[in-house]
Amino acid sequence: MAQVTVESIDADVSVFPKETVALTVNSEIVLAGELLQYKAYVQDASQENNTLSKVCYVSLRNQQDSTVFSHKLKVEEGTANGDYFLPSNLKTGVYKLVGYTNFSKNNSIDAFAQKDLYIINTFHKYKPDGRAENTITLTAIAKNDPVLRDDIVSEEIDILLNKKRFGPREKVNLRLSAASNNATGNYCLSVRKINPVEIAGKTQKAIKANTPHKFYVPEIRGMLLSGLVVSKANGNPAPNIEVALTIPGENFNFKIAKTNADGRFFFSVAEDFDSERSIMQLYGDQTTRNDYQLVLDEKKLNLAEYGPSVLKLDSGLKSWLQERSVQLQIENAYFEIKQDHFLKEEAARPFYNDLGTVYNLDDYTRFSTVRETFIEIIDLAAIRGKGEKAKFVVNNPYDPEGLAKFNAIDPLVLMDGMLIQDNEELIGFNAREIERIRVINEPYRYGPKVFSGIIAIETKKGNYIPKIAHDYVSEINVQPLERKKRYYRPDYDNNTSLSRIPDYRVQLMWEPNVKIASEELPTAFFASDVSGTYEISVAGFNTAGRYIFAKTYFEVAE
Numbered sequence: 067m068a069q070v071t072v073e074s075i076d077a078d079v080s081v082f083p084k085e086t087v088a089l090t091v092n093s094e095i096v097l098a099g100e101l102l103q104y105k106a107y108v109q110d111a112s113q114e115n116n117t118l119s120k121v122c123y124v125s126l127r128n129q130q131d132s133t134v135f136s137h138k139l140k141v142e143e144g145t146a147n148g149d150y151f152l153p154s155n156l157k158t159g160v161y162k163l164v165g166y167t168n169f170s171k172n173n174s175i176d177a178f179a180q181k182d183l184y185i186i187n188t189f190h191k192y193k194p195d196g197r198a199e200n201t202i203t204l205t206a207i208a209k210n211d212p213v214l215r216d217d218i219v220s221e222e223i224d225i226l227l228n229k230k231r232f233g234p235r236e237k238v239n240l241r242l243s244a245a246s247n248n249a250t251g252n253y254c255l256s257v258r259k260i261n262p263v264e265i266a267g268k269t270q271k272a273i274k275a276n277t278p279h280k281f282y283v284p285e286i287r288g289m290l291l292s293g294l295v296v297s298k299a300n301g302n303p304a305p306n307i308e309v310a311l312t313i314p315g316e317n318f319n320f321k322i323a324k325t326n327a328d329g330r331f332f333f334s335v336a337e338d339f340d341s342e343r344s345i346m347q348l349y350g351d352q353t354t355r356n357d358y359q360l361v362l363d364e365k366k367l368n369l370a371e372y373g374p375s376v377l378k379l380d381s382g383l384k385s386w387l388q389e390r391s392v393q394l395q396i397e398n399a400y401f402e403i404k405q406d407h408f409l410k411e412e413a414a415r416p417f418y419n420d421l422g423t424v425y426n427l428d429d430y431t432r433f434s435t436v437r438e439t440f441i442e443i444i445d446l447a448a449i450r451g452k453g454e455k456a457k458f459v460v461n462n463p464y465d466p467e468g469l470a471k472f473n474a475i476d477p478l479v480l481m482d483g484m485l486i487q488d489n490e491e492l493i494g495f496n497a498r499e500i501e502r503i504r505v506i507n508e509p510y511r512y513g514p515k516v517f518s519g520i521i522a523i524e525t526k527k528g529n530y531i532p533k534i535a536h537d538y539v540s541e542i543n544v545q546p547l548e549r550k551k552r553y554y555r556p557d558y559d560n561n562t563s564l565s566r567i568p569d570y571r572v573q574l575m576w577e578p579n580v581k582i583a584s585e586e587l588p589t590a591f592f593a594s595d596v597s598g599t600y601e602i603s604v605a606g607f608n609t610a611g612r613y614i615f616a617k618t619y620f621e622v623a624e
Contacts, residue, residue, distance in 0.1 A: 082169075082172075082284075083110050083111060083118065084110065084111040084173060085108065085109070085110060085118055085119060085167055085169045085170045085173075085284070086108075086109050086110075086111075086170055086173070086176045086179070087106055087107065087108055087109070087122065087165040087166055087167060087170055087178060087179040088106070088107040088109065088165075088179050088607075089104060089105070089106055089107075089124070089163060089165045089179045089180075089181045090104065090105050090107075090181075090254050090605050090606075091103065091104045091105075091163065091181060091183070092104070092256050092258055092573055092576055093258060093261065093573075094181070094182065094183055094184060094265070095183075095184045095186070095204065095261045095263055095265070096152060096183060096184075096185055096186075097152070097185070097186050097187070097188060097387075097390055097391070097394060098152045098153065098154050098155075098156050098185065098186070098187040098188065098189060099151075099152065099154060099188075099189075099391075099394040099395070099398055100151075100152055100394060100573075101149050101150070101151050101152075101573070102126075102149060102150045102151075102152055102163075102183070103147070103148075103149045103256075103553075103573070103576050103578070104124060104147065104148060104149070104163060104165075104181075105145060105146070105147040105254045105578045106122045106124055106139065106141075106145065106146045106147065106165045106179070107144060107145055107252075107606070107607055108122055108141050108144050108145070108146070108167055108170075109144065109607070109611065117141075117143070117144060118169060118284050118286055119141055119167040119168065119169050119170075119284050119285050119286065120140065120141050120285055120286060120287060120288050120289075120336070121138060121139065121140065121141060121167065121168070121285045121288065121289050121290075121547070122138075122139045122141050122146045122165060122166070122167050123136065123137070123138055123139070123165065123166055123167065123168075123367070124136075124137045124139060124146075124148060124163065124164070124165045125137065125163075125164050125367075126150065126161055126162070126163055126164075126183070127161060127162045127163075127164055127272075127369065128157075128159065128161055129159060129160060129161075129374040129375065130374075131272075131368065131369050133366070134150075134156065134161065135150050136366075136545070137150070137548050138289065138545050138546070138547050138548065139547060139548050140338075140547045140548075141167075143252060144252070145252050145578075145579065147254075147578035147579065148548045149551070152185060154187070154189050155190075156185060156187055157185075157187060157190070157192075158185060158186050158187045158190070158192040158377060158379075159184075159185060159376075159377050160182060160183075160184060160185075160202055160269055160374075160375040160376075160377050161182070161183045161184075161185055162180050162181070162182060162183070162269075162272060162369075163180065163181040163182075163183055164178050164179070164180050164272075164367070164369070165178060165179040165180075166178035166179070166367055167284070167285070168282045168283065168284065168285050168290065169282055169283070169284035169285070171282045171367060172281060172282050177367075178367065180271065180272060182268075182269050184202065184204060184265065184377055186204075186377075186379070186387065188387050188388070188390070188391035188394075189391070192379065194376045194377065194378055200267060200268070200269060200270060200374070200375040200376070201267055201375065201376050201378055202265065202266070202267040202268075202269060202375050202376070202377050202378065203265075203266040203267055203378045203380065204263050204264070204265060204266075204377065204378070204379050204380060204383060205263070205264050205266065205380040205382060205383070206262055206263065206264075206380055206382030206383050206386065207262050207263065207264045208262075217616075217617060217618045217619065218615060218616055218617045218618075219616065220245065220604075220614055220615065220616035221245060221246055221248075222244065222245055222246050222248050222249040222608065222614050222616075223242060223243070223244065223245060223249050223253075223582060223604055223614060223616045224242070224243045224244075224245045224616075225240070225241075225242060225602055225604060225616055225617070225618045226240070226241040226242075226243065227239070227240060227241075227602075227618070227620055229620075230619075230620050230621065231620065231621045231622075231623065232593045232620060232621070232622050232623075233593070233622070233623070233624065234569075234593060234594065234595045234597070234622065234624060235556075235558050235569065235592055235593055235594065235595065236592065236593050236622075237558070237559065237590055237591075237592055237593075238257075238574075238590060238591055238592065238593060238620070239588070239590050240257075240588070240589050240590065240591070240602065241586055241587065241588050241589075242255070242580070242582055242586070242587040242589075242604065243582075243586040243587070244582055244583065244584055244585075244586075247584075248608055248610065248612065249582050249583075249584075249608060249614070250582065250583050250584070250608055250609050251581075251582060251606055251607055251608035251609050251614065252579060252580070252581055252606050252607065253580045253581075253582060253604050253605060253606030253614065254576075254577070254578050254579075254580065254604070254605050254606055255575065255576070255577040255578075255580045255589075255602075255603075255604055256573075256575065256576055256577075256601075256602075256603050256605075257573070257574040257575035257576075257591060257600060257601070257602050257603075258572060258573045258574065258600065258601055258603075259572035259573075259574075259596060259598050259599070259600050259601075259622075260598065260599045260600065260601050260619075262386055263383065263386075267375075269375040270375070272369040283332070285334070287334045287336045288334055288335050288336030288337070289334070289335045289336075289544075289547070290332055290333065290334055290335075291311065291332070291333040291335065291362070291542075291544065292330065292331065292332045292333070292362075292363045293309075293330070293331060293360055293361050293362040293363050294325075294328075294329050294330055294331075294360075294361045294363075295307045295309065295325045295329050295331065295348065295358050295359070295360060295361075296329060296358065296359060296361055297357060297358055298356075298357055298358060298359055299357070302329075303325070303328055303329020303330070304325060304329045304358050305325055305326060305327050305328070305329055306324060306325060307324065307325045307329070307331075307348065307349075307350065307354060307358060308322055308323070308324050308325075308348075308349040308350055308514060308515065309322070309323050309324075309325070309331045309333075309346060309347070309348060309349060309360065310322050310346070310347045310348075310349045310485045311323070311333050311335075311344065311345070311346050311347075312344060312345045312346075312347075312483045312484050312485060313335065313339045313341055313344045313483075313544060314341050314343065314344065314345070314482060314483055314484070314528075314529065314531070315339055315340055315341045315483075315528075316413075316528060317337075317339075317413045317414045317415065317416070318339075318416065318482065318483025319335060319337050319339055319414065319483070320416075320417065320480065320483050320485070321333050321335070321513065322349065322512060322513035322514060322515055323513060323514070324513070324514040335544075337414035338411050338412075338414060338546075338547060339414070339544075339546050340546055341544075341546070342543055342544065342545060342546060343531075343541060343543070344541070344542050344543070344544040345484060345485075345531065345532065345539060345540070345541060345542075346360060346362075346539075346540045346541075346542055347485055347487065347532075347538055347539050347540070348360065348538040349485065349487070349515075355487070355536070355537070355538035356537070356538070358538075359537065359538075360540050362540075362542060390572075393570035393572075393596065394570075396568050396570055397568075397570050397571065400567055400568070403567060404554045404556075405554060406551045406552065406553050406554050407551065407552045407554075408549045408550070408551055408552075409549070409550040409551065409552055411549065411550075416483075416522070417512065418504075418506060418510070418520055418522065421506050421520075422504050422505050422506035422507070422520065422522075423446055423504070423505050423506075423507075424502055424503070424504045425443055425444055425502060425503045425504075425505070426501070426502045427439065427443065427497075427500055427501065427502060427503070428501075430442075430443045432497070432498060433497055434496070434497055434498060435493075435497055436449075436492060436493050436494075436495055436497045436500070437449050437493055438497070439497045439500070439503075444503055444505060445461065446460060446461050446463075446505040446507045447459065447460045447461060447477070447503075447505045447507065447519075447521050448461060449489075449493060453490070454490065456489045456490060456493055457476065457489055458476070458477055458479050458489060458521055459476075459477065459518070460477045460505060460506075460507040460518055460519035460520075460521065461507060462507050462508065462519075463507075471509075472509040472516060472517075472518045473518055474518075475509075475516060475517060475518045476517065476518065477517050477518045477519040477520060477521050478510065478512065478515075478517040478519075478520045478521070479492065479520075479521045479523075480520070480521070480522045480523065481495075481523045481525065481530045481532075482523070482524060482525055482528050482529065482530040484530055484531065484532050485532075486532070487532075487538075488532070488533070488536070491532065491533060492523070499525050499526055499527070500523055500524070500525055500526070501524045501525060501526045501528075502523075502524050503521065503522070503523050503524075504520070504521075504522040504523075504524075505519065505520070505521055505522075506519050506520040506521075506522075507519045553576055553577075555574075555575065555591055555592070556569065556592055557592070558592050568595065569594040569595045569596075570594060570595060570596055571594040571596065572594070572596055574591050574592070574593065574594060574600065575589075575591045577589075580604070580606075593622045594622070596622065597621075597622050597623050597624055598621070598622060599619055599620075599621055600619065600620055600621070600622060601617055601618075601619055602617060602618050602619070602620070603615070603616070603617040604616045604617070
């Protein structure tokens with residue numbers, strides 16, 4: 067969440083393009099036990115899908131601005147999407163879904179998008195707070211209300227169905243077609259049963275406090291981590307200090323940054339990762355590590371105070387809520403069969419790729435100590451000295467006398483991606499727990515530093531963490547990006563085993579990335595056992611930045 071003082075920016079910040087976020091959800095009224103699904107659009111001032119920011123933040127807040135969930139999403143072609151299963155301990159009330167980018171926080175207005183959500187928990191008795199300034203009332207509406215069946219026709223997109231009435235579990239053939247040349251864009255397609263609920267009253271908008279002394283840097287390549295290195299003695303920022311970051315895992319991320327004239331450092335993490343536990347270290351000699359400390363930037367977007375709203379439920383909703391509560395419990399009982407699937411992501415490779423020579427220690431006679439292992443097996447690297455003076459070196463066979471320009475420089479030593487600065491800690495490690503050792507015995511430049519080579523050690527468990535007892539080593543929480551999903555949709559034509567399983571879905575389809583061009587886009591889905599009126603909605607922005615919305619209805623009846 068990189069931020070810098072406005073005074074430290076050489077350019078006029080007004081020349082940067084404005085960036086805003088828009089949100090859409092599968093339903094404004096959701097029950098505990100349901101899946102909230104949402105999509106975010108990142109746009110520039112002309113409302114065209116903006117490709118400046120590559121990370122979007124979406125969070126659900128209660129009336130006290132406490133966070134229910136906070137998601138970090140990868141932005142591709144100006145859009146991102148995610149979901150959240152509403153737990154059974156979530157209280158009934160009015161919530162706000164908030165979306166923003168690091169860069170959009172610079173806006174004096176529209177710093178973030180917000181959408182009101184009305185969450186009902188049927189598992190706990192609800193007592194409204196009478197002290198709230200605003201009241202939002204949810205009342206039951208008649209099933210045959212004709213207003214609900216008025217289609218919203220778009221001049222750009224046609225929604226075509228093979229018919230308007232279907233039986234339980236019957237296949238629905240749906241086609242989306244461009245009605246004009248302005249239809250090309252990225253849309254969200256949702257098919258959901260209409261809630262027999264009417265919303266009366268409006269909540270107050272939350273306002274982000276203005277912070278003109280800060281400028282939030284756009285995350286143009288990936289997630290930004292930032293902070294300051296300051297002197298322990300006087301708290302002054304320290305320039306030209308190197309900081310190392312490791313996000314552990316099978317495919318770890320290791321990065322090095324150097325502080326600028328204001329003592330500020332930035333890490334841009336474009337690679338995917340799963341771990342939430344990361345290690346940041348001051349990199350340098352003993353004096354540097356002892357005399358300075360790391361101060362990370364604040365991450366959360368705080369909303370200004372706004373009048374709370376109380377949610378009032380009409381007694382006419384009782385039968386509908388009881389029915390939905392039973393249906394949800396049955397649906398969730400079959401979670402293992404109906405679960406969504408995470409899409410496979412391309413694994414990130416270490417920054418050094420396949421360079422160097424790899425020593426798989428199981429191919430050799432095993433030794434109990436790391437020093438013996440380097441003496442007997444690792445011929446391209448060695449350990450020189452003892453105690454605190456012990457250090458690792460690489461051996462270049464083309465320079466046996468050690469006369470090359472970079473030989474006096476230390477190599478980069480990594481253990482499961484973790485920077486090793488305390489050589490004694492590694493030398494005292496149990497060598498039988500080491501899987502392999504990679505040695506690159508040629509000079510290597512990475513970030514702001516040049517090394518004489520690289521010694522990369524992998525343990526069998528792959529979970530080595532340096533001692534946090536040192537002041538120069540800090541453990542930080544780096545939230546990973548949400549993984550993409552393929553949402554569950556039953557296929558009753560090709561899977562006969564599903565016939566014995568109850569189907570009480572009200573969200574029949576959710577496709578957050580539907581790209582409509584000149585050609586027709588056919589798709590299909592199956593109705594569930596829940597009868598009633600269903601709404602098909604298509605919402606999004608075309609390539610010119612114009613908001614397009616269309617919807618139609620169909621019936622499911624026994």
